[in-house]
Amino acid sequence: MIVILTALNLEYQAVRRHLTGLETQAHEAGTLFEVGRLPGGGRAALCLAGKGNQSAAVLTERAIARFTPSAVLFVGVAGGLYPSVRLGDVVVASKVYAYHGGTAEDDGMKARPRAWDIPHAADQLAQHLDRTGEWTRHLPPGADVPAVRFAPIAAGEVVQDSATSAHARWVRDHFNDALAIEMEGAGVVHAAFLNSALPGVVVRGISDRADGTKQHTDGQNWQPRAAANAAAFAIALADELARTAHDGRSRHTTRTGSTPMLGENHNHAGGNARVGVQAGVIHGGVHQSFGASAPADLAGRIDALRGQLRQARADERLDEETYRAAEAELAIAADTTAERGTMLVALKRLRGLVVDLSGVAASVAAVIALVQGMA
Structure with a gap:
């Protein structure tokens, strides 16, 4: 099971169109989830979390408690922070900054951010999808193929639509490696981290430049286009995460320092006897009669x-x-x-x-x- 969350309805619809066999499930607090099948056959639960890190964190926790997923994805649009990032490009968060953390001192404001890196295994799968280009089959017919960037994303509580405001300067001065800015990613990955470091990945499509031109780019229909691009990549990643989670459950793993038990082992039980097998790692067959x-x-x-x-x-x-x-x-x-x-x-x-x-x-x-x- 993979949990996928979005902030906006257009982002939700962009993900939803890739799922089949959808069934609505209602949480006792009123949250609605749609559960369906990914293109690769794995199961996914989709939720509209709304705007902001706090709402995203609460509903991520709620989804994790309900579905016990193997990974959580947040999918949607974001503002690009540098001209090198084109409208429609997909940014996979290599790190998510909760950039509003700070301390106010006599000589000014000092940054005290929290940050969460993308889990290694999820990063490897995402990089592989980018290299092979397999994810592009999920793009809408006739759509241009966007670039995929792996870079930090800044997540706060402000819709940034200026390149010259004090807020914009703060982000640029203290988080100048971030390629995109948004409002939910930190809440999602923090909630995932608090649940036994569950893999949490943020995938964003660039819909504006966070520089005062948002109204113009929205008028050019960039939000749904960017959301579709992000959803296409995220669905491919969800398929891979679901597949590897399934493979991991059926694969033997050996702890460091353990000694494998080689050969075949036979347990025979007769009459009222019951035999249990207690072992660390077993290589070979185990037979019970x-x-x-x-x-x-x-x-x-x-x-x-x-x-x-x-x-x-x-x-x-x-x-x-x-x-x-x-x-x-x-x-x-x-x-x-x-x-x-x-x-x-x-x-x-x-x-x-x-x-x-x-x-x-x-x-x-x-x-x-x-x-x-x-x-």
Whole structure:
């Protein structure tokens, strides 16, 4: 699951048109989320956060608590701070400055900003997408291909539309490596960081030059064009983040200093015995064989799994279509007259349906292991 937030409706629509199978979910506080599928098949939850870092932070926290995503993206438009940044260019925040932090002293104002770097893995994926150009297939038909920049972004609480104001000079003097300026990114990445350093990425399309010409560029329709460019890149990045999160869950990792357990390991259980496997990292096969009590144990495991599915649907962590498909596969697996191979295929399909629900997916894996061990 990837959470995507925007500030403006036109940004929301730019992202929304890339999602399919959308289903609306309402938070008890009134926030509406739309949950659908990314072009690559992963799941995404879309939310309109509104303007400002505070609102963005609160709704990011709310979305994280509800969906337990593998990453959070904020997508939208921004003002460009240098002539080298063209209208329509995409800026991926290599760092987000919360630039309004400071201290007022007798000799003037001193900057005390907070800053958050883009997570390394997300940066690598974004750089790869830029190199390959694969993301451009998500651009609107006939659209010019914009440049993608990786640079700091300044996020504050002011709409900057002047190149000569005191505010503009402050940003230029203290954050002169920032290529773009906006009002939500710091809230989003701060909330993500406070949730176990969850990856948070800000993707912006340049819609104006933050120099007093905003009314003119808005009149030339640059906001929707810049939003479409940012959404195209962000959707491609969301696909990659969803894919790597899925791969990471199924891949073995070895801690530094651990000793792999090589070869094959067999656990045999008979009668009323129950065997658990406790290990750090296992390389090779692990086989479990069961006695006559396995079918009864299987029925109990499937009943428990059915309860987990119902709870996930009740909590709206599972949409209705996926829930019905999961129930159908579970019914096949629960048929004691079915061939062992048929049961395994159904369970593996079920595992694919619930891969975003770690607890349910783990229960499915346990049932698969149980069926594989049956004679």
